[in-house]
Amino acid sequence: MSASGHFLFLACFPVVFATTPASGIFFTMRVYNFSAGPAALPEEVLRQAADEMLDWHGSGMGVMEMSHRGPEFMQIHAEALLDLRELMRVPASHQILFLQGGGIGENAIVPLNLFGSKPSADFVITGSWSQKSQKEALKYGEAHIAATGRTEAGFTHSPPKSEWKLSDDPAYVHLCTNETIDGVETFEIPDLGDIPLVADASSHILSRPMDIAKYGVLYGGAQKNIGMAGVTVVIVREDLLDRSMPICPSAFEWKTVAANNSMFNTPPTYAIYIAGLVFKWLKRQGGLEVIEARNVEKAKLLYDTIDASSFYNNKVERRARSRMNVPFFLADETRNADFLAGAKERGLLQLKGHKSVGGMRASIYNAVPLEAVKALVEYMKEFEAKHA
């Protein structure tokens, strides 16, 4: 490689300086990480976590080493709860719980907690994740499909409420408000009156303000916009805490978890700590309105690039396009491997689409900077110019 080639190669990576306990000052190459989850985290958060690893705030212990009942962790936990409540403007009617098991765990945990009064719910299918939720709920009762966004081209839209065929008196209606694999986001949340709406918001929670009062339950695995894999945020309206099935495992029974301030079993303390650092980072950015504006800009840049070319395409209706997960396809799919190899050379990683849909997918969560999307669209244009 020539000297100038080497220089160019370095220049397209985000280079950061860092010191570490073991090796002193060195260069860290940070890639642009488009993983669908676990996903990129803010560098400031990682830096602080590294900094506090052996000694949190002079306690002489790392966060991983603290009793969950001790004053140090109780403070970390309380601040995380308060910051999240403030960021998402969670009303007093709703409790915030930290559980384990992620979105797939919740597919069972939700009916186990809400089927106590009547074991039947309705599902709006907007992609792979809502499909999985509906299937798992069948273990515990009836799971009607109220509407589906599936077409011959795959999942392309979020059916509006006028198309939902609700059953008679369901325990709840389930909706995945952002489908990570299919790139379908639901922006209009209807009023369902007395029927609780349950939303799997795993892959777009904290990406924009949401009116929590509209939801009976809103949950999300942490590994996209909240922090690291291993903790699930469940926001639940208090009057729904009393509807669990007798077979609900205590560790996953919201009522029990709520009564014990998410410490009925040992909570995933470090995952809660990292989430708390992300919440403080979000507050420093200016909160969810500022984050939303950034996310709109990032998504617009990428979708505009796709739409401006016949070399790339995205199949989702414009009004349902996810701001977080952007699947796209090369018109000539024989070039997929070349596209990914070239991207990797430029430090643009984890762009391969989910195996169930193929193609490419750029997940552009809160921690993915605008610069990453700029680098991606530059590369897309270059690749097109070379191969079109």
Added chain:
Amino acid sequence: MSASGHFLFLACFPVVFATTPASGIFFTMRVYNFSAGPAALPEEVLRQAADEMLDWHGSGMGVMEMSHRGPEFMQIHAEALLDLRELMRVPASHQILFLQGGGIGENAIVPLNLFGSKPSADFVITGSWSQKSQKEALKYGEAHIAATGRTEAGFTHSPPKSEWKLSDDPAYVHLCTNETIDGVETFEIPDLGDIPLVADASSHILSRPMDIAKYGVLYGGAQKNIGMAGVTVVIVREDLLDRSMPICPSAFEWKTVAANNSMFNTPPTYAIYIAGLVFKWLKRQGGLEVIEARNVEKAKLLYDTIDASSFYNNKVERRARSRMNVPFFLADETRNADFLAGAKERGLLQLKGHKSVGGMRASIYNAVPLEAVKALVEYMKEFEAKHA
């Protein structure tokens, strides 16, 4: 405080040098941490984790940011499994799974996975944790108490098999092989023929070699000897994977988890990484025989100190005394607060006993060095000399 007093105060803390990304070289005061869990971790492990936080092995990503399906995390995961199998000499008949939910989660997850053929099990009660397991199993079927170690003085021993009253053909017999709260450890594991033995080994797993072939299932939450809270190791004999109840949530169904190499749902990737670092640390120490010898020495020093004095006492029969969790009581319990305050001044932390039994408890897991126990017994003698 006088200059010499200040010097003495510093001298009883373990002082380490460290550099961190944010603040360069500084002194880190590390306390001696006797927490029952989450608990002390080896400093080498924390140091490496801090070092690799922003960039794991030149990948340009931290471990938290990696897709669980990517080659980097797949390597971390595979090595953790192999190292654990080697350390514990897990036979080929048994699979190792990484789950979420901890020991309390498993209290439901075990019957949900083993009650499919017959919903009935026997429980040997040796302390608070086996009591909780028995109670939770009642949600899913019958849960007979086969024996109890409870006496008027609390839980003081592990009933031998000759005292177990097994029911007719139970799905399994459950035993908590180390009771974290009561300090009761079971060293003799009987042969139960065709009846699977299920062991909750959360608080002493990896503290000594165990003959895994004797167990149908052996599980442990990570937050004592494995790593950080948020991952549960489940070692299960393959022929037991086919006995789940239809209501078992997929994310916690061992068969499903095993068929997907513990990646049916997004695994707690960072907790698995930390566990993997601990496994490598254990291998560097020389494996479980070396660790056991150290643990025997640490426990002997502490129990000998307790037994040599009428100022302190421990109520557990000698042959059932836990090497990991040492509850002890001051004869004069009005001095408890003074004892804890003096300990804290010396950097001896988290010594307060569980609220259900009171008194003191020193948890002396693998990562707690002999020096910590020496510092503790020195302090105990000093405190006794001053107050006896």
